[in-house]
Amino acid sequence: MSVTIKDVAKILHVSHTTVSRALNDSPLINPETKKRILETAKQLNYVPNYSARSLVRNRSYNIGLFFSTMSQVTSPGFFYETVRGVNSVITESYNLVVNGIDRYADVRTLDKRRFDGIILMSQSEKDDALVSHAVEKQIPLVVLNRKVADTSIVNVLSADRQGAYNAVVHLIEHGHTHIAIIEGEKGFQATIERKEGFLTALRDNHIEIPDEYIAEGHYTMESGYTAMKQLLRAAHPPTAVFALNDEMAVGAMKALYEAGLRIPEDLSVIGFDDSQFSSFITPSLSTVRRAIAEVGSTGAKKLMSIINNGDSTGEKIYIDTELIQRDSVGPAPKR
Amino acid sequence: MSVTIKDVAKILHVSHTTVSRALNDSPLINPETKKRILETAKQLNYVPNYSARSLVRNRSYNIGLFFSTMSQVTSPGFFYETVRGVNSVITESYNLVVNGIDRYADVRTLDKRRFDGIILMSQSEKDDALVSHAVEKQIPLVVLNRKVADTSIVNVLSADRQGAYNAVVHLIEHGHTHIAIIEGEKGFQATIERKEGFLTALRDNHIEIPDEYIAEGHYTMESGYTAMKQLLRAAHPPTAVFALNDEMAVGAMKALYEAGLRIPEDLSVIGFDDSQFSSFITPSLSTVRRAIAEVGSTGAKKLMSIINNGDSTGEKIYIDTELIQRDSVGPAPKR
DNA sequence: ACAAGGGTTGTGAACGTGTGCATTTTGTAC
DNA sequence: GTACAAAATGCACACGTTCACAACCCTTGT
Structure with missing residues (x-):
């Protein structure tokens, strides 16, 4: 059926061992015979049987x-x-x-x-x-x-924490001091890390964060939407929002759109993940890409x-x- | 190292063949011994060696x-x-x-x-x-x-052709008779099929399509944008546009947005593919989902x-x- | 008691490859 | 030419499984 090392061996009047050695470029072989073997192997379209090789080498590949x-x-x-x-x-x-x-x-x-x-x-x-x-x-x-x-x-x-940190610093560099966060599902590692980065960035820049700037979210567009609405009801609404993922950022943008607010003139939004859609929406969404x-x-x-x-x-x-x-x-x- | 059928066989004082039969529920075995074998196999945490099995069965799995x-x-x-x-x-x-x-x-x-x-x-x-x-x-x-x-x-x-057909019929059912198309890359099978569906739908409903309603595209957002701008310069601009994929539809929407036109009040847009972002943009994009x-x-x-x-x-x-x-x-x- | 036959189990080879060891060939130095 | 080392090759077994075939046991009918 299919060609094996024994077939190659028979043609060249050598043992299958020699053929095996040639194919695994073992040092125990004459370079010339090796060349001959490789040539006819190629010519015969020899393909090693992975099952057999796996069995003896105890490797599945x-x-x-x-x-x-x-x-x-x-x-x-x-x-x-x-x-x-x-x-x-x-x-x-x-x-x-x-x-x-x-x-x-x-x-x-x-x-x-x-x-x-x-x-x-x-x-x-x-x-x-x-x-x-x-x-x-x-x-x-x-x-x-x-x-x-x-x-x-x-x-x-x-390094989500560092990414969140950079995102918030980016907002601060644009002059924002009233920065809100839309959190993700409680308990998730990502939620903890990203929020930590957020808080550290604020602390390092001596910016306080009132409780009303912290809104709950569940990584869905809808939760971002309602979270944003809640944030807008704050006594002093924020000028920037950091959403812990892009879906929620989009939801937040929808809420802003409905409230007649312009992005980024009235309020800046930044997300996380760089989801595929982030570059397609209007305005396109600034975000943090995880590699x-x-x-x-x-x-x-x-x-x-x-x-x-x-x-x-x-x-x-x-x-x-x-x-x-x-x-x-x-x-x-x-x- | 790891347990084989021979190990199981030795423990139960049977031959490895019998064990093999038990594991492959062959009819050639006493149900009782089979049960015993399966039990101890499980107990020993026996896992078949796929390489060996593959080798003899000539199947790689x-x-x-x-x-x-x-x-x-x-x-x-x-x-x-x-x-x-x-x-x-x-x-x-x-x-x-x-x-x-x-x-x-x-x-x-x-x-x-x-x-x-x-x-x-x-x-x-x-x-x-x-x-x-x-x-x-x-x-x-x-x-x-x-x-x-x-x-x-x-x-x-x-069935892209049928999908395109349905999309266009959907537009017609909404009263549209001035329907434009933004084509995709020339020569691609998808382009041909979808355009064919588009044309057939129009023909079946006795709607003519002027040359100026046919715009070139390359399946990118940019090409959709420029195509839409071109379509708006037509003597009688269309009231609906069928883009051969969602990226181009988004590009078209951006062009409409800049021209001060509302979607869908002034102009309807439909895409193809149901890309992930289609539900996130505003307005959300009607489209055709390929299964x-x-x-x-x-x-x-x-x-x-x-x-x-x-x-x-x-x-x-x-x-x-x-x-x-x-x-x-x-x-x-x-x- | 014995043959027939179905059910159950065991024996041994095979699948294609890699490897330790023995064997042959080649090369080198005297 | 001989001795010896080094290089090259071959032999035979192993890996874990399946399968054809043989062997065994037990029942049944005569």
Whole structure:
């Protein structure tokens, strides 16, 4: 059926061992015979049988990229960037297997022999079952996006706190001193980090934040809309709003639009995430871009080094964010 | 190291063959011993070695999902929906391997033993190299999104023509008779299909279309913007515009906004694709949603049936689109 | 008691590749 | 030419599983 190393061997009157050595450029082979072998292998269109190779080498050549769930990922852009980042560093001899971990009935069937290593884009604490399983079974693992307690594993995270800090400084540099925040879902790591950055930036610049400048949100457009309405009812309405993600920023903009306020002349808005739509809305939305693809690629690089070199010192790596300046932020209006 | 069927066999004083039979629920086994074996297998946390199984069964248990390229996919939403759709029908025993075919130096290294079947989300004619290779090597193949000449292979396509037809009928039902089109990149299959639907709808309703209602576009926001400006300079400007994708629709809306025209009071706009941002802009954009996830899932089902049942009659399957009604379409203004 | 036959289990080879060790060939120095 | 080392090659087994075939046990009918 398909051509094997034995077929190549037979043609050249050598043993299959020699052919094997030629294909793996072993030092134990005459360069000339090696050349001959490689030539006829190519000519015969030889392709190694990965199953056989995997069996004897005890390597699957599969890298698992798992999301908490496949049916409700954070956002399409988030998903795409992650896959793209990881994919860019995985070499041709490896297969990148993408799945949601909720698709596996039992994480314990995830075997070292089925995956040489696992990259987990974690969005929920439920993933900890997989994490501890991998640790126990000594499957090389890198966790992206969500900080995990175990210090022995590699964690790649977006520096959301610093990004939020920069966003708020950006507002301050435009003269704003009345800056409100629309928070995200309570308890989420992202919410905590981003709010922390917000508060620190204000503190560093000696700006106080009254309670009425803090509005609740749930990362949805609707919640941003109602939050903004609430903020506008404040005794001294803010001149700038920092929404913890872009969806809420859009909701806030809708509320401002309805209230007859202009952006950014009357009020500046800045979001977080740089969602795809941010550049399409009017005015285009200033925001903070998380380098998701870079999170994926550095995670993948780390994983490959763990697999190949066996270095498994856990660490936490932070990937810088980028401030995206568009049209929704302007100078603070005179009072 | 890890537990094999021989380990299980040794404990129960049976042969490894018996264990194998138990695990594959073969009829050639006593239900009672089978039960005993399954129990201890579970207890030992036995996981089958896929490499070994693959080797002897000549099956990789890998399904390849290939995009033309990974670095510049049509849109994040498109990518995500595709993967999600395919993933939803792939069972746990299979690995879904995602990649761009440009990552493979030579498509001929794509082997039947490495992939039991391939799903190709095709966006370019360059993919034909892979198609013909798969046909030649008899690798089960399903091509999504792009019509391919070879009638022997399964093709799953979005019914763009019918979707465009419905969109235009939707405008006509709102009383519009002066309807313009912003075209997409010349030569693209999608452009041809959508324009065809547009023209047929007008013809069926005895509406003429003057040349000045046909504007060129390139699927970008900028091109939609300039196209709209051109359309507004017409002797009798249209009351409705059909943009062949959402990006161009947004560009058109920006041009209308600058011209002081209201949407949909003065002019209605409808797009195509239901991009993520369509619901976030103001006014929210009416559009046509392609059921990408369904394209993926039906393609995957077809592939699995080819793999398992060997039925390989080529066919072209069209997946219906869905008209998404939002706020950018209203009744035609009185003249 | 014995043959027939169904049900259940075991034996041994095979899948394609890599590797430790033995063997042969080549090269070098005397 | 011989001795020895180094280089190159071959042999045989291993990896974990499946499968064809043989072997065994037990029931049933004569």
